[in-house]
């Protein structure tokens with residue numbers, strides 16, 4: 047499929063080492079299992095650049111690996127071009143959403159900003175909680191919520207195409 051016809055989705059969190067690279071890894075895995083890899087471009091980024099070039103947090107990689115997801119993304123900061131390059135820019139919490147709205151170059155691009163929890167199907171949450179300063183439970187919760195929301199997101203995109 048030509049690049050312009052693909053659905054281009056950017057996941058965004060604060061540090062781009064826990065939540066958004068997990069969303070990216072889960073999404074890529076689900077798309078592959080569904081035979082949809084060619085129809086999407088998936089990436090992730092952080093609103094801060096503190097971890098630029100880093101692999102995801104070792105705790106996040108461990109909890110993802112326990113469910114069969116290999117996280118290989120290298121952290122990078124959100125940039126203005128992202129608002130033109132992607133069709134959907136999906137934030138993990140309200141802080142991410144506010145920052146994205148601030149960074150957006152125009153009202154047209156602001157329409158591309160979404161909240162990850164809006165794609166939850168089975169679970170309920172108002173944001174994807176930052177697991178960085180907490181324990182193992184927080185990383186498990188992130189995985190539970192993101193697996194559900196990624197399924198919902200794929201269903202949402204499929205419905206849009208109908």
Ligand code: 4NP
Pocket residue numbers: 059060061062063064065066096176177178
């Ligand atoms: P993330 O988690 O936004 O899910 O990647 C965080 C990782 C690092 C930091 C904050 C949140 N930090 O401030 O270093």
